Amino acid sequence: MASSSAGKGAKKYQLYDKCERAPPKTIFFQTDLTNYGVASDLTDLLNICQALVAEQLFQQLESDGSACWRLRSREDAAKIRALTNDERIIYGHIESAGQTPIWLKTIKRQTNMHQNTVDKAVRSLETKMLIKSITSRSRRMYMLAHLEPCTDISGSGWHSEGELDISLIEHACMLTIQYVRDKSWAEQKLPASILKSSIDAKKRAVSAAKQNPKAKANSPKYKPRLGPHNRPLIPFPAGWQQYPTADDIRDHLNIEGVFSFEVTEDDLKTLLDMLVFDGKLERMGARGFRSVRELENEDDEMSSAFGNGLTQAPCGRCPVFTLCEEGGPVNASNCVYFDEWLKF
Amino acid sequence: MAQHIAELCTLLVDDLYGNLSSRVFATLVRVGRLTLGNVAHHSGLSARQVKHGLVVLIQQHLVLHSTQDSVTHYEANVQQAYALVRSGKIIKLVEDRFGEAAGGIVSNLLLLGHARVKDLAEAYGVSKKHGLNGAQVNGNASLNTEEKEKERTGSQHFKTLGQLHKELGRLLNEGFLKEVWPVQFKPEADVQTEAELIVTRDQYKGGVKGTKQTVQFNEDVRALKRKWRDEGADEDRANGQANGTKPARPVSKRVKINKYAMNGMSGHANDDDDLVGSLLDEELIVRVNIDRCNVAFRSQQLVEFCSRYISESTAMVYEALLQRLETKIERCHDLLVIVKDEIEERETAPLVTLLEVSNALDKNVDLAAGLWSGNDNQTSSAGSNGNKTNNYEDEGYVEEEDSFQVNGSHRADQLTARDKMIHIKSHLQLLCDDPRRFVTWVGSRGGGEYRVNFRALTSSLIQYELEKSVTARFGALATRLVRALHTKGKLDEKQACNICLVKQKDIRVHFAALQEAGYVDTQEIPKDNSRQPSRTIYLWSFDQSRCRELVLHDTYKAMCKLLHRMKVERRRYKAVIDKAERTDVIGNEDRYLTGMEKQTLSQWRDSEEKLLTQLSRQDELVTLFRDFPMPPFEP
Numbered sequence: 001m002a003s004s005s006a007g008k009g010a011k012k013y014q015l016y017d018k019c020e021r022a023p024p025k026t027i028f029f030q031t032d033l034t035n036y037g038v039a040s041d042l043t044d045l046l047n048i049c050q051a052l053v054a055e056q057l058f059q060q061l062e063s064d065g066s067a068c069w070r071l072r073s074r075e076d077a078a079k080i081r082a083l084t085n086d087e088r089i090i091y092g093h094i095e096s097a098g099q100t101p102i103w104l105k106t107i108k109r110q111t112n113m114h115q116n117t118v119d120k121a122v123r124s125l126e127t128k129m130l131i132k133s134i135t136s137r138s139r140r141m142y143m144l145a146h147l148e149p150c151t152d153i154s155g156s157g158w159h160s161e162g163e164l165d166i167s168l169i170e171h172a173c174m175l176t177i178q179y180v181r182d183k184s185w186a187e188q189k190l191p192a193s194i195l196k197s198s199i200d201a202k203k204r205a206v207s208a209a210k211q212n213p214k215a216k217a218n219s220p221k222y223k224p225r226l227g228p229h230n231r232p233l234i235p236f237p238a239g240w241q242q243y244p245t246a247d248d249i250r251d252h253l254n255i256e257g258v259f260s261f262e263v264t265e266d267d268l269k270t271l272l273d274m275l276v277f278d279g280k281l282e283r284m285g286a287r288g289f290r291s292v293r294e295l296e297n298e299d300d301e302m303s304s305a306f307g308n309g310l311t312q313a314p315c316g317r318c319p320v321f322t323l324c325e326e327g328g329p330v331n332a333s334n335c336v337y338f339d340e341w342l343k344f
Numbered sequence: 345m346a347q348h349i350a351e352l353c354t355l356l357v358d359d360l361y362g363n364l365s366s367r368v369f370a371t372l373v374r375v376g377r378l379t380l381g382n383v384a385h386h387s388g389l390s391a392r393q394v395k396h397g398l399v400v401l402i403q404q405h406l407v408l409h410s411t412q413d414s415v416t417h418y419e420a421n422v423q424q425a426y427a428l429v430r431s432g433k434i435i436k437l438v439e440d441r442f443g444e445a446a447g448g449i450v451s452n453l454l455l456l457g458h459a460r461v462k463d464l465a466e467a468y469g470v471s472k473k474h475g476l477n478g479a480q481v482n483g484n485a486s487l488n489t490e491e492k493e494k495e496r497t498g499s500q501h502f503k504t505l506g507q508l509h510k511e512l513g514r515l516l517n518e519g520f521l522k523e524v525w526p527v528q529f530k531p532e533a534d535v536q537t538e539a540e541l542i543v544t545r546d547q548y549k550g551g552v553k554g555t556k557q558t559v560q561f562n563e564d565v566r567a568l569k570r571k572w573r574d575e576g577a578d579e580d581r582a583n584g585q586a587n588g589t590k591p592a593r594p595v596s597k598r599v600k601i602n603k604y605a606m607n608g609m610s611g612h613a614n615d616d617d618d619l620v621g622s623l624l625d626e627e628l629i630v631r632v633n634i635d636r637c638n639v640a641f642r643s644q645q646l647v648e649f650c651s652r653y654i655s656e657s658t659a660m661v662y663e664a665l666l667q668r669l670e671t672k673i674e675r676c677h678d679l680l681v682i683v684k685d686e687i688e689e690r691e692t693a694p695l696v697t698l699l700e701v702s703n704a705l706d707k708n709v710d711l712a713a714g715l716w717s718g719n720d721n722q723t724s725s726a727g728s729n730g731n732k733t734n735n736y737e738d739e740g741y742v743e744e745e746d747s748f749q750v751n752g753s754h755r756a757d758q759l760t761a762r763d764k765m766i767h768i769k770s771h772l773q774l775l776c777d778d779p780r781r782f783v784t785w786v787g788s789r790g791g792g793e794y795r796v797n798f799r800a801l802t803s804s805l806i807q808y809e810l811e812k813s814v815t816a817r818f819g820a821l822a823t824r825l826v827r828a829l830h831t832k833g834k835l836d837e838k839q840a841c842n843i844c845l846v847k848q849k850d851i852r853v854h855f856a857a858l859q860e861a862g863y864v865d866t867q868e869i870p871k872d873n874s875r876q877p878s879r880t881i882y883l884w885s886f887d888q889s890r891c892r893e894l895v896l897h898d899t900y901k902a903m904c905k906l907l908h909r910m911k912v913e914r915r916r917y918k919a920v921i922d923k924a925e926r927t928d929v930i931g932n933e934d935r936y937l938t939g940m941e942k943q944t945l946s947q948w949r950d951s952e953e954k955l956l957t958q959l960s961r962q963d964e965l966v967t968l969f970r971d972f973p974m975p976p977f978e979p
Binding site: 270 | 648651652653654655658713714715716770773774776777779809811812813815816817820823824827828831841842843844845846847895898899901902904905906908909912913951954955958960961962963964965
């Protein structure tokens with residue numbers, strides 16, 4: 001009897017040791033545990049698991065109706081074993097909430113305990129450094145001490161101390177745009193023999209333009225940015241598969257960026273969405289991103305690519321536009337903005 | 345809001361047709377539908393004067409009229425009046441596409457409102473009409489002199505009647521001109537009433553009952569109106585208005601015109617008067633078709649949109665494609681055809697094939713320019729795309745070489761038909777692939793069949809313009825917010841912050857400014873009945889059509905101001921302008937004008953040109969915001 005229980009004890013530590021070798025936070029299913037070959041049969045395995053759960057070394061979970069287990073560290077287990085019953089129940093609730101902190105009132109409701117009991121238990125757990133409190137939207141919430149609160153509560157990676165870190169975002173944007181831009185457009189390549197003929201053609205065009213002043217008016221409205229070799233940038237052929245994807249960009253940011261944290265998928269998704277809204281990037285196909293064709297004269301207020309016919313006229317940006325009418329105090333004849341605009 | 349468009353139209357009429365016409369027009373715009381007596385009463389003019397004014401306005405289609413029980417009502421035609429500002433652009437458009445001679449015809453027709461073919465021929469053939477010389481239809485000021493020059497030589501555009509008819513036939517065929525029918529002089533409401541009366545009389549004697557029948561009734565009315573619009577009314581034919589010699593015509597006139605024009609062109613009847621005499625009906629009355637011009641303007645704006653986002657050379661292919669499609673589209677949006685949903689629209693949309701595009705494409709277009717031709721200059725298999733790309737790469741270079749010597753070289757012709765197709769196809773694929781979906785691939789008939797989703801494209805073009813206004817007025821951050829709202833729908837402040845990655849206090853400033861200008865709206869949703877602000881959710885939203893209307897009316901107003909300012913400037917320089925316009929001074933400027941005067945004159949010209957340029961650019965916005973959008977689907 002003693003030997004069998006000792007054997008079981010040995011077995012359970014054997015199993016625990018084997019599980020410990022798996023990466024942290026692994027969830028073990030029955031088949032996984034059977035595969036370790038510690039238990040002789042199913043009943044044996046169940047008994048071992050039960051014993052481990054009772055010792056708080058295993059945390060019992062449920063997934064799709066079948067039981068599964070997660071490991072606890074020996075220290076944690078020891079701490080939990082030292083808890084009172086009430087504390088243990090409350091700890092269980094907080095633990096099961098995972099990364100989402102749980103509100104005190106919710107605990108009370110779920111456990112059906114008295115306010116005082118809950119307060120006492122929570123305070124004692126807090127002093128034992130098992131849980132920590134987080135204040136969010138003026139509610140006191142609790143979660144396990146070693147976990148980081150999820151993004152709903154703390155904000156995304158772009159937040160620091162509860163506020164958006166604008167300079168960090170700008171830095172990330174710059175890196176992203178640079179990275180995507182370099183892979184989005186091909187520079188038109190011309191063999192040397194053609195370059196010469198193209199120069200000739202250009203010269204002819206220029207001289208033709210000089211002779212015919214009307215041609216000047218037909219000069220293109222948009223001046224696209226040129227490539228590093230001062231040649232026009234052109235799109236890659238349709239169906240191009242090598243536009244950077246979100247994964248590529250994330251890898252790049254995590255290597256090149258000087259972030260104190262790992263850029264997660266969600267963080268990056270927000271950033272990319274924002275850049276799309278900003279008109280800097282556009283989606284190509286299901287996964288790729290491309291930089292929007294850049295214009296050199298788009299930010300120049302005087303160029304025709306900036307704004308439109310309305311906003312470039314004085315009226316389009318007039319602060320007293322709504323007051324302006326013929327015969328009124330403000331009208332087209334005494335308009336100072338018009339004077340300025342016509343003089344310019 | 346409507347006051348601005350009314351004011352604008354009155355100003356335009358005043359500018360072109362003088363004070364009398366504009367007073368009559370202004371009265372009709374201000375008060376609405378009136379009889380002759382009432383017009384006289386409201387305008388303070390005598391009946392005789394009003395009649396004189398109305399004659400001009402009706403000839404120009406600026407006033408519509410309908411007679412019932414021997415009382416005639418007059419109504420201002422605001423659409424047509426607004427189109428006056430576009431005349432210069434229409435002439436330019438036709439000139440670019442069909443040459444100076446065609447431009448001359450259109451410019452004359454715009455000036456005359458409408459004209460009989462015979463009269464046009466007389467004006468061109470026998471003697472030049474002096475009236476034609478005044479054709480400064482709001483064009484660019486600097487162009488005025490040039491225009492005059494052209495007018496003077498106008499009669500030389502056509503040496504024979506045949507040429508004129510051929511040109512007219514071509515324009516009719518392309519839809520830029522249309523035949524005039526009496527129904528076009530009637531106000532829309534009268535046409536509707538009349539159509540309803542006729543349909544009721546013929547098909548619904550017992551009245552219309554139930555929703556199902558109402559739907560059918562409305563459809564019948566629309567069908568009748570369509571028939572009137574596209575083929576002219578039956579009774580008019582009986583009157584022998586347009587064509588007395590032929591009785592009833594079963595086929596639509598449009599088809600008929602096509603046939604005539606085709607005959608003429610295939611006949612290669614250069615100077616053969618006899619053959620050409622039978623080309624067009626002498627009694628045919630023609631006018632410029634604004635709807636068709638708007639379709640062409642839409643193509644222009646889309647091409648520009650494309651050249652902004654893809655490249656110039658792809659835009660040229662796109663232009664060819666759109667112009668090819670234009671022949672299959674009569675108007676940007678047809679209010680008389682109800683489209684139920686997207687699927688129906690997709691199925692009825694006209695298609696264009698690769699072959700058609702290739703035929704329509706200008707031979708001098710450098711097709712290889714905007715296409716990427718591989719990884720490296722060397723043809724080694726370093727390219728990741730395998731063998732096929734490498735072949736293609738070689739071809740690409742050969743053609744690039746050709747294309748750079750287009751000027752005066754025969755080598756461009758060597759571009760084999762197959763290569764040309766491959767290039768055009770790549771351009772079209774780029775257009776398909778772009779996030780804005782400039783074209784949609786449908787099937788592979790004719791080398792590839794394509795469709796253009798005008799509804800979606802118009803919407804993105806409008807959004808693009810609106811965003812440009814927002815950027816110019818409120819900065820880039822505001823644009824980001826507007827775009828986010830447009831994509832995501834209604835958002836509360838916190839969500840907007842997280843999506844746009846902006847601090848809450850910054851976002852408030854921008855939202856407030858945008859809301860004040862009317863670009864975005866808020867919606868309050870109280871959480872409970874107390875409706876306390878603290879217990880309320882505030883959602884921000886952006887409504888494109890509302891915003892579009894807003895900017896449209898702002899544009900009307902701004903255009904009014906430009907016209908006003910033009911008058912002010914003219915008044916300021918009146919002395920010099922008057923002197924320069926004296927008949928003895930024209931042509932002898934150097935002799936009579938001092939240096940100072942010349943300088944003042946050029947100053948005035950500069951300012952006038954600046955104002956006119958801006959006017960025409962604002963008109964582009966109006967075209968986009970008013971004429972392109974399609975009506976929403978009817979469920």
